[in-house]
Amino acid sequence: MKRNSRLSSTLHILVHMAETQEHALTSEQLATFIHTNPVVVRRTIAGLRDAGIVTSARGHGGGWQLGRAPEKISLAEISAALGETLLPFGTEPESPGCLVEQAVIAALDDFRVEAERLLAEKLSRITLADLAADFRRRYELIGVTSHAV
């Protein structure tokens, strides 16, 4: 798992879970999908459990499953549950009292707040089901072309 790819890795995992809703998948299995370690998987998606996006079960036959239908899981929720900030801005004051700095921070904070609202709105329109459907479309396409060619 590379840096800053937590959202894409998590989506990868979740689409696999959406395609395997009959039974739970172990951290071990999920880890192989994104070429990493079971512990990293647990740590990464722990927040998704708290948000009800996935459920986990210990012991024999345990593992991870979606917490609700893929149609009802948006990328906005997933991103939020991962604790990721959509924008990489930092505007902590460094010279308290400097009016120039205050003007800069005010402008950037305004921008950030509205931008995050906008992005979250866009992400909320994409669901896990959309990704799963696109996956299936690609899958069918492969089958068709390999027949045709």
Add this chain to the structure above:
Amino acid sequence: MKRNSRLSSTLHILVHMAETQEHALTSEQLATFIHTNPVVVRRTIAGLRDAGIVTSARGHGGGWQLGRAPEKISLAEISAALGETLLPFGTEPESPGCLVEQAVIAALDDFRVEAERLLAEKLSRITLADLAADFRRRYELIGVTSHAV
């Protein structure tokens, strides 16, 4: 200078430059504004010079000045000149051939492209002159209240 605050630090510097257009400011002076090192300043705003946002002059009496009127310098240009990505997404393929991954990357890339366009559009509507004006408004306000109180 803290992490990921390059845009705000640079804006801080640029507003100071907008308020001091009579003469050039040295890296040394700019560095004190954001509590860092002259070399860090040069490195940070080197890209702005290439974009024509600032000019630099060596030697006695040299330093940095705005390359054009603050009204004609947008935050979008500044951000782009800094080489910052507005979105912190990484979607490099890790399992070439995995159709699930392809679906995830396609969705995220679509989102990222449109989101970046949106954000750039918003940032292009804010100019250095806007920030400078806000600074001056705050400055006047201090003067008024300190009289009144």
Add this chain to the structure above:
DNA sequence: AAGATTCGTAACTAACTAAGTTACATGAAA
């Protein structure tokens, strides 16, 4: 009840990134 399986989590290591620093060459003005 015993044993196997799987998550939960703490603690440590390794890799990577970005800021900070030092040093010195280059160029321009007094």
Add this chain to the structure above:
DNA sequence: TTTCATGTAACTTAGTTAGTTACGAATCTT
């Protein structure tokens, strides 16, 4: 020609995140 200031390379330091090891807790099977 001396002084001032940028340009830039090279190195150090700090902080973040992924990766790893280890082990306790919970749950299922037999």
